[in-house]
Each structure stands twice: as C-alpha cells, then as structure tokens.
Amino acid sequence: MRLRNVITAGAIGVFLAAMAGGAFAQNYPRRxxxxxxxxxxxxxxxxxxxxxxxxxxxxxxxxxxxxxxxxxxxxxxxxxxxxxxxxxxxxxxxxxxxxxxxxxxxxxxxxxxxxxxxxxxxxDVQLFGVPKDSPIKSLDDLIAFAKANPKKLKIGGISPGALDDYIANGFAKAAGFQWSYVPYKGASVLKAAVLGGELDVYQDKVISFMSLVESGDVRPLVVLADKRLDVPQLKDVPSSVEKGINFTQGxxxxxxxxxxxxxxxxxxxxxxxxxxxxxxxxxxxxxxxxxxxxxxxxxxxxxxxxxxxxxxxxxxxxxxxxxxxx
Amino acid sequence: MDVFIQALGAVFNPLSAVLVIVGTLFGIVCGALPGLSTSMAIILCLPFTYTMSPDLAIVLLIAVYVGGACGGSISAILLKTPGTPEAVATTFDGYPMAQKGQAGMALGLAVTASSFGTIFSAIVMLMAAPLLAKVALSFQSAEYFALGLLGLSCVTSIAAKDQLKAALSVILGLMISTVGIDSINGVERFAFGQPFLLNGIHYITVMIGAFAVAEVFKNIEEYRHRDNTLQQGSVSIELMKFGEMVKMWATFVKASVIGVIIGIIPAAGGSISSLIAYGETSRSHKHDAIKFGEGNPRGIIAPESANNAGVGGALVPTMVLGIPGSPVTAVIMAAFMIIGLRPGPLLLRDQPVLLDTIFLSLVFAALLLFFGGRFVTRQFGHILKLPYPLLGTLIIALGLLGAYSFQNSFYDVIIMFIAGVGGYLFDKFKYSIPALILGLILGDLVENSLRKQIIIGDGTAMGFVTRPVSLVILLMVVFVLAWPMFSKLMGKRKSSAA
The missing domain is CATH 3.40.190.150 (Bordetella uptake gene, domain 1)
Known part of the structure; x- marks a missing residue:
C-alpha cells in the first residue's frame, strides 16, 4: 500500500513540475x-x-x-x-x-x-615553415623559387578540400604563385612527412608549430596574420600582411x-x-x-x-x- | 640514475598501485567491448586526471592503454568479435581454440603474450627511444605503400586453403575501401548521394558484422538442425603450463619485434602489426601438428605479442617527436597537453623523468596483467557455458552497441547487419572473411600512399625502388608471395630425388 502512495505522490510531483515548466517557458535549462x-x-x-x-x-x-x-x-x-x-x-x-x-x-x-x-x-593562427635543412631561408626565397618552378614545391595539409587546402591555395593565389598541395590523413603523419623530408613546406597552427620551432627542426617563414605574433620565439617571423599578401585565414x-x-x-x-x-x-x-x-x-x-x-x-x-x- | 629513482618513487606507491589496478581493469573491460575503443577509454578517464599530479595521471592513462590493448582479445577469443581492431588476427586461432573447450588456455596465452609484448616494448623504448624515432621518420609514403603491400601479401598465409577465393576476397575488401570521399582529390566515390557513405565504410563495423553477427547466424542455423545444445563439450579454464609456453619463446620475441617496429611508424598500427606477425608466424610454422586457423597456440601468441608491443612502440615518436604513433597515443598526447606538458622534440629534455615514469608504468601494468590478469580473464571463459540462445543474443547486443557507439551513428548498425549477411554467405561458399577485412583495412593505406608518393615524385613511381627501405620491404613482399610456390617446388625436387 505504501509503495503505491509513494508512486502516486511521485506522479503528482512530476505532473506539477511539468505544469510549472509549461507555464514558465524561460525555465531553461531543466535537463x-x-x-x-x-x-x-x-x-x-x-x-x-x-x-x-x-x-x-x-x-x-x-x-x-x-x-x-x-x-x-x-x-x-x-x-x-x-x-x-x-x-x-x-x-x-x-x-x-x-x-x-x-x-x-x-x-x-x-x-x-x-x-x-x-x-x-x-x-588559431596558421604558420608556414620549412624543414631546417631546406635551402629556402625566407618567404621571399620561397616565393621566388615557387614562381620560377610552378607546382614544384610540395606543401602538406590535412584532407583535400578542407581548411588546410584552402589556406595553401588561397595564400598562393594571393601571393601570385603555384605549389602542389598534398593531403595527409592526420596531423601526426603530416609532421612525420615534414621531419622525414618528404614535404618542402609545413603548415600548422601555432601550438603544434611551436614545438618544432623550439627544437630547431622547422624554420618559420610567415605568420598568416595582420601583424607579427607576440611570442618571443616568433617575433622575427614576418606576417603575411606586412609582406603585402592580404591573406590571414586561420x-x-x-x-x-x-x-x-x-x-x-x-x-x-x-x-x-x-x-x-x-x-x-x-x-x-x-x-x-x-x-x-x-x-x-x-x-x-x-x-x-x-x-x-x-x-x-x-x-x-x-x-x-x-x-x-x- | 637520480631520474630513475625519482620515477620509481612516483610509480611504486600505494595510490598509484590502486590506479594501475583500476586503470588496467577498466582498459580490459573497454577493450573487450567492441566499439568502446581504447582511445575512448582514455578520454573517459581524462576528467579524473585533472586533479591528479602529472605522474599519477600518466600512470593511470598508461595502465588503461595496456589493459585496452589486451582486452580486445577476450571477446575475439570467446565470441569471435574482436573488441578492438588490433585483435582481428587473434580471432583466427583464438576462437577455434575456445570452441574446442580450451577457452581458459586461449585467454591465458593472450594475456601472457600481451604482458610479454608490453614489457619487451617498454625496454626497447627506454633503451633506444631517440634512435627509434629516426627509424619512424625514414618511413614516408613510399615505405607506407610497401608496408601495406607486405600486409596484403599475408593473405597467402592466413587463407591458405583456397588461394583464388582468398585473392577475390582481398580484392573485394580493397574495393569496399574506396567507398567515400577519396583522400587525395576529395572526390566522392560510390556514395550514391548518401551522406553516411561519405566517410567510407569502416572496417570496425564490417568486422563486427562479418565475424560476430555472421557467426551467430551460422550457429542459429546449426542449432535448428540439431536438438541438443551447441556447447556440449565442457568449457575448461585450465591455463597452459608455463614450461610449454617458454618453449615458444621465439614466437613471442619475433612477434614483439614486428610489433615494436610497426608500432613506431605513425600511420601503421596494432591492427597491421598483429596481422603481419600472424602471417609470418603461420608461414614459418606451417608444419605444426595443430594447423593455423584451428587453434594453434602460436596463432594467439603472435598477434597478441605484436599488438601490445605496439604500445611501447607507438609511445616512442609520441614522446621523442611529438608525433603520436597511433590513435590512442594521439589522445594520450592531448592528455599530456591538458596536464601541462608540451609534447614535442623538447619534451624529453624538459621532462627527463617522464620516459622513466612511462617505462615503469608500462612494466607495472604488464606485471599486473601477467600475475593477476591471467587468472581474472580466464574466468570470462565461463560465459561460453551459457545456453546458445542467450549467448547469441548477447553477442548481437554487444555487436549493436559496438557498431553504434563507434561513431554514434545508426547507419553503422545497418552496415553491420549487411556485413553480417555477407559474412554468413562468405562462410557458406568458403570465401575468406579475414582476407576481406585485410583488404578493407589496408586498402586505404596502400592507395593513399601510392598516390601521394606519385605526387611527391612529380608523377613518377621511381621513389618506390630508389628509396632503400621501401625497396627492401618490396623485396620481402616478393619473397612472401613467391614462398608457397618455391617451397612446393623444393618439396617436389626432394621427393623426386628420393
């Protein structure tokens, strides 16, 4: 008998709560x-x-x-x-x-x-860089080389037709050169391809980029932003806008x-x-x-x-x- | 040495002992449930680590990782449902052995091999991490392609009975792997305008369907034709004698070496290394009394040693380069970042204790597996005493859960059932499901790396033979493919000489 009372009381309680909820719609969130x-x-x-x-x-x-x-x-x-x-x-x-x-x-x-x-x-900010033993020393080198050898440089990124693809091709379009975008399956394979020398150019967001810059494995070339970044290790890296390339997607x-x-x-x-x-x-x-x-x-x-x-x-x-x- | 003692203090204390036990058990359970992957298990543990010291957090996460890598074998052996992709190869001999009534032995072997593989890889990691990281980097697109081919060539040993049907099965697997958005040009292939096909057909769902669901279909059919219960034989949970296991030390070591090497390579993982280890072991022990595929103990030792050896292997590039060697280590790396560590090439310089802490956590968890796990996990063997209607329902329920929770998508459940019917028919007509899965797992790697290497090589394929590592692996592929013919020829010559 007691159990039934408890259930009834519970049911009434739930019903009342539901009524109250209906009456005050702004009673969000209830769950x-x-x-x-x-x-x-x-x-x-x-x-x-x-x-x-x-x-x-x-x-x-x-x-x-x-x-x-x-x-x-x-x-x-x-x-x-x-x-x-x-x-x-x-x-x-x-x-x-x-x-x-x-x-x-x-x-x-x-x-x-x-x-x-x-x-x-x-x-997030995106950066471009090259492996440490690359003959390319600066963004100007990169653009000069790419203009002389269209589609010869290989830049990696994650997935075709995704953000990295857009950034690589959008930047090249804004700067007036062409390179080949090679899509990878994930960040780890991409990094391995850069460190192992398969790719000429590396792009990544700043947090992932930093560790490779600090260890000296990657030389940063350009920050895709309006101005230079307020990070000690990256203060000498030019921004895309200061180099006259109006492209800042991240x-x-x-x-x-x-x-x-x-x-x-x-x-x-x-x-x-x-x-x-x-x-x-x-x-x-x-x-x-x-x-x-x-x-x-x-x-x-x-x-x-x-x-x-x-x-x-x-x-x-x-x-x-x-x-x-x- | 100071550093080591510091790590020793961090790992061997009562609180971390509790964490290792809890973590390993949790990992085993998650690993055993198909669909609840090891990476998910680690993500579920993450909120608990927020309030812990970094050392304890690492101890817990590593314990879950080791447990997960081992747990997949439990459902593979008992239910023919690999709990994790790494355990596919364990079903080949584990399930037949359990069906013969030796479930306890199969589970014991799997756990022993897992703990051996873990400790082996932990030692290799501690000794040679920076050196091995260089090896990892020598693997680029060309080498991935060659490695993928080597994996595919294992089909000659995992489905030796009918080579033609096995080859057809692999090709079907390769074809299924092309469904979805292709990974180089972003073109939709065989998606028929269905959004759920855009990500492709994942091998986990196919695996659950073609192995577990198909097996249930088959058993139900036999059950109807027979009035008695299916499991007439008694289920033994006896372990194999230690001395007998020691006799197979060479298999343990060989598989662990394969597991470590493939584990350190970023795009390959435990699922590939366990298949290659299985393929190699079954090739070199072809004349064993118990045939492979019918419950040969080496058929459990090889894949389980290899997939757990991948644990230490995958941690190498994660720590030395900040490049995760597997999906699970990617999550561990994210966890490191939340703890406040900065993964990358400087991690070991800034955190010298870390490597030792991880090493000791691995050894601790592996020892726990070896001494405790063997006795706990074999109790799972009792599940086979259930009447088949119950067991079959349980398997289907677990399969549903696994397929759904993989991406929280109901479409995967549909694919699982289609694969179930397909797997049933495959079995009927003696086509090879393992070969199909092999093709499905490796198809993507092989195609993607082949096309990438051709882009990198400016349209030529010379890279495959001019890069030494790639060339060596390709020669191994030729050897593996030619071996059956060669040995047949040699056999003939011998008999004609006699």
Whole structure:
C-alpha cells in the first residue's frame, strides 16, 4: 500500500513540475544540454569542446554532455543537430569546416540558413615553415623559387578540400604563385612527412608549430596574420600582411544553435558562455593551447558577418580548384 | 640514475598501485567491448586526471592503454568479435581454440603474450627511444605503400586453403575501401548521394558484422538442425603450463619485434602489426601438428605479442617527436597537453623523468596483467557455458552497441547487419572473411600512399625502388608471395630425388 502512495505522490510531483515548466517557458535549462562535436574524440576541437563545456555548465546551471558525431566530414554532426528540436538543448560546435561544407555545396542542409550563431570563442593562427635543412631561408626565397618552378614545391595539409587546402591555395593565389598541395590523413603523419623530408613546406597552427620551432627542426617563414605574433620565439617571423599578401585565414572554434530557438533561451546560453569565456579557468586553457595570441572572440552578430565573408572566400577558391559540387 | 629513482618513487606507491589496478581493469573491460575503443577509454578517464599530479595521471592513462590493448582479445577469443581492431588476427586461432573447450588456455596465452609484448616494448623504448624515432621518420609514403603491400601479401598465409577465393576476397575488401570521399582529390566515390557513405565504410563495423553477427547466424542455423545444445563439450579454464609456453619463446620475441617496429611508424598500427606477425608466424610454422586457423597456440601468441608491443612502440615518436604513433597515443598526447606538458622534440629534455615514469608504468601494468590478469580473464571463459540462445543474443547486443557507439551513428548498425549477411554467405561458399577485412583495412593505406608518393615524385613511381627501405620491404613482399610456390617446388625436387 505504501509503495503505491509513494508512486502516486511521485506522479503528482512530476505532473506539477511539468505544469510549472509549461507555464514558465524561460525555465531553461531543466535537463542536461547536449553539445554536438562534429569531429571524433581526442582532436583539438573535441578537447576544446570538453573543456569549455565543463566550465560553462557551471554558469548554465545544467550539465553539458559532449556527443561526438564525427561521420561524413562534419556533415553527420551538423545533420544530427539539425534534426533535433530548436529548444536550446542541442548546441553545435563549429569550425571553418562547416562553412566550407556549405561553400562546397556538399550537404543538402544549408548551414547558415539552418543555424544561428551563439559566439565565436577562439581563433588559431596558421604558420608556414620549412624543414631546417631546406635551402629556402625566407618567404621571399620561397616565393621566388615557387614562381620560377610552378607546382614544384610540395606543401602538406590535412584532407583535400578542407581548411588546410584552402589556406595553401588561397595564400598562393594571393601571393601570385603555384605549389602542389598534398593531403595527409592526420596531423601526426603530416609532421612525420615534414621531419622525414618528404614535404618542402609545413603548415600548422601555432601550438603544434611551436614545438618544432623550439627544437630547431622547422624554420618559420610567415605568420598568416595582420601583424607579427607576440611570442618571443616568433617575433622575427614576418606576417603575411606586412609582406603585402592580404591573406590571414586561420582556424577558429565557436558555437551555434538551430534556427528557431526561442530568443530568451538563446540569451541564457549566450550569457552562460560569455561568463565561461571570462572565467579565469578558461583563460588558463587558452594560454596552454596558445589560442590567446590573436583575439578570436566574436559576439553573435559579428560571428554571423564573419561567416558570410568566409563562405564567399571559400566559394571563390574552391570553385577555382574544381571542388564545388554542382 | 637520480631520474630513475625519482620515477620509481612516483610509480611504486600505494595510490598509484590502486590506479594501475583500476586503470588496467577498466582498459580490459573497454577493450573487450567492441566499439568502446581504447582511445575512448582514455578520454573517459581524462576528467579524473585533472586533479591528479602529472605522474599519477600518466600512470593511470598508461595502465588503461595496456589493459585496452589486451582486452580486445577476450571477446575475439570467446565470441569471435574482436573488441578492438588490433585483435582481428587473434580471432583466427583464438576462437577455434575456445570452441574446442580450451577457452581458459586461449585467454591465458593472450594475456601472457600481451604482458610479454608490453614489457619487451617498454625496454626497447627506454633503451633506444631517440634512435627509434629516426627509424619512424625514414618511413614516408613510399615505405607506407610497401608496408601495406607486405600486409596484403599475408593473405597467402592466413587463407591458405583456397588461394583464388582468398585473392577475390582481398580484392573485394580493397574495393569496399574506396567507398567515400577519396583522400587525395576529395572526390566522392560510390556514395550514391548518401551522406553516411561519405566517410567510407569502416572496417570496425564490417568486422563486427562479418565475424560476430555472421557467426551467430551460422550457429542459429546449426542449432535448428540439431536438438541438443551447441556447447556440449565442457568449457575448461585450465591455463597452459608455463614450461610449454617458454618453449615458444621465439614466437613471442619475433612477434614483439614486428610489433615494436610497426608500432613506431605513425600511420601503421596494432591492427597491421598483429596481422603481419600472424602471417609470418603461420608461414614459418606451417608444419605444426595443430594447423593455423584451428587453434594453434602460436596463432594467439603472435598477434597478441605484436599488438601490445605496439604500445611501447607507438609511445616512442609520441614522446621523442611529438608525433603520436597511433590513435590512442594521439589522445594520450592531448592528455599530456591538458596536464601541462608540451609534447614535442623538447619534451624529453624538459621532462627527463617522464620516459622513466612511462617505462615503469608500462612494466607495472604488464606485471599486473601477467600475475593477476591471467587468472581474472580466464574466468570470462565461463560465459561460453551459457545456453546458445542467450549467448547469441548477447553477442548481437554487444555487436549493436559496438557498431553504434563507434561513431554514434545508426547507419553503422545497418552496415553491420549487411556485413553480417555477407559474412554468413562468405562462410557458406568458403570465401575468406579475414582476407576481406585485410583488404578493407589496408586498402586505404596502400592507395593513399601510392598516390601521394606519385605526387611527391612529380608523377613518377621511381621513389618506390630508389628509396632503400621501401625497396627492401618490396623485396620481402616478393619473397612472401613467391614462398608457397618455391617451397612446393623444393618439396617436389626432394621427393623426386628420393
């Protein structure tokens, strides 16, 4: 008998709670929020999402569970977030890969039309360098050699038709030369190819680049940024803009929710993420990963504008490379 | 020496002993569950390491790594479901041995071989890490291609019964590996507009389907034709006598050497090294009383020594160069970064204790496996006493779990069932599933490195023969492929002379 009473009381309790929830829609979040990472577990974007979600769940007042949906080159993660209801319980982590998918027209779900930006949290700087025993000593050497020997230089990167491909070809286009982009399967094989002498030119984000510069295995040639970096070991490396090459693309990481998410829910997420971004614990993470060198933060409106501009640039280069799906 | 004593203090204390036990067990369980990979196990442990000292964190992560590399063999032996890709080769002889009622022996051998391989590779790592890192760098696209071919040539020994059907199976595997976005030009191949096919068909899902699900289909069919239970024979959990194992020391050592060498090469991993070790062992011990594929103990020792030897091997480039030697070490490297270490060429100079700490953690975990693990894991053998309807359901449930959790995608579950039906038919018509999986695993490596080398060589293929390491491996391929014919010829000549 007692058991039944308990069950009845419980049922009434749940019912009342549900009523209360219905009456106050802004009572968000009432359960765990899912963060969709469109990459496999263990990569830089995954580690970032896990660290950031841990800090921001404190401010959101609900646990954030990270779900990896790494299939189909970010398309599966995006489609998964797209098929969830627009209630703020599904947040999608994004990197330049998603606007690239849109620019290359490789998914039927149009990224910018279906998602609304929350915040761009951090940006990475990309560098070019050469192995230490390379005859190329400076960016001028590199450009002179590449102009004299079109397509002779080999630059590596991860995956065809992805960010590294865009950066390699976009930079060459802006500087007016040609080289061959060789796609690798992952960062480790790429680094091994550089250290083992298979590639002429190495590109990577600053955190991965630094360790090879410090050990003297790689000579940095150029930073893809507006100005030189405020890092002691890299202070003599010219920036692309100072060399007259107007190309500064790097990677970045941010968050979006599905279009149609109620404005008040969106505001709660933005506020929580803003507090997490300002948290000293997060600043510590940025310092460790060296993502604090260039300001990467953009609020929702700025983020939307930068996405629009990027998709346009991506479209132009990938169309030229013949990588846009008809 | 100071450094070593410092590391000794860090690793051998009560708290880290607890962590090693917990970590190894957790690794074994995750490894045994298909789909829950060793890298996932390490990621699940990461939040716990945030509050630990770096030494303890390393001890825990390494213990999980060692346990995971061993755990895959448990389900491979008992259920014909490799828990990790590294354990594919262990199914070839492990499962038949367990079916003969010697599950305990098979598990014991696997655990022993795993701990031997781990300790062997740990010693090699400690002695020669910087030197081995140079070896890792001499492997570039040309060498990867040659190595991939060497792996493919193992098909002559893993499916020796019907060479023609085995060759056809490999080719089918190679063809399936081309599905998806190609890795050089980004062109969609055989995707038919289906987004889930863009990433290709992964061998893990095919493996679970073609091995485990197909086996269940087959057993259900036999079960219907027979009224008695399938497992009439008693299930023994007896271990093999230590003296008998020592007699096979050469297999342990040879497989470990193969495992370490392939382990240090960034793009190759335990799945390739265990297949090559298995292929080589079955080639050189062809005349054993128990045939390979029917429960030969060496068929368990070779792949298990090799895949655990890859643990120490893969850590070499991770620590010396900051280049992870395997997906698992990539996660470990990320963990190092969270702990506050900076992986890269200077890591060992800045953190001299680290190498010793890792070495001791490896040895500690391996000893635990050897002394404790053999007795714990063989208890899993009791699972075979379940009536088949229950066991079969369990296998299918585990398979579903594994296929889904691999990428959290339901499409993988569909592919798994298709592979299950395909595997069943393969078995019926005596085609070779291992050969198909071999083609699927290596197809990508072979194609990608072949095309990359041709780009690097400005359109020529000369690099394959002008680079010495590549040439040597290619000559080995020729040897392995020609060996069966050669030995047949020699046999004939002998008999005609007599």
């Amino acid at each position: 765990a929020v899912e963060m969709v990472v469109p990459f496999g577990a263990g990569g830089a974007s995954d580690i970032f999402a896990r660290q950031f979600s841990e800090i921001s769940s404190k401010y959101l007042g609900a646990p954030i569970t990270v779900v990896n949906k790494g299939g189909a080159g970010t398309i599966e993660g995006m489609v998964y977030a797209y098929s969830a209801p627009a209630d703020g319980y599904t947040i999608l982590e994004i990197t330049p890969s998603l606007p690239i998918v849109e620019a290359r027209n490789s998914s039927s779900v149009k990224f910018r039309a279906e998602f609304e930006p929350i915040m761009r949290v951090q940006a 990677s970045w990481r941010g968050f979006v929710v599905k279009k149609g998410t109620p404005a008040d829910v969106k505001k709660i997420i933005i506020d929580a993420f803003q507090k997490a971004y300002d948290d000293p614990a997060y600043k510590e993470v940025e310092k460790q990963q060296m993502t604090d060198i260039l300001p990467g933060y953009l609020n929702a409106d700025e983020f939307r504008k930068s996405l629009d501009a990027e998709v346009e640039n991506f479209s132009a280069v990938f169309t030229e490379l013949g990588l846009v799906k008809k």
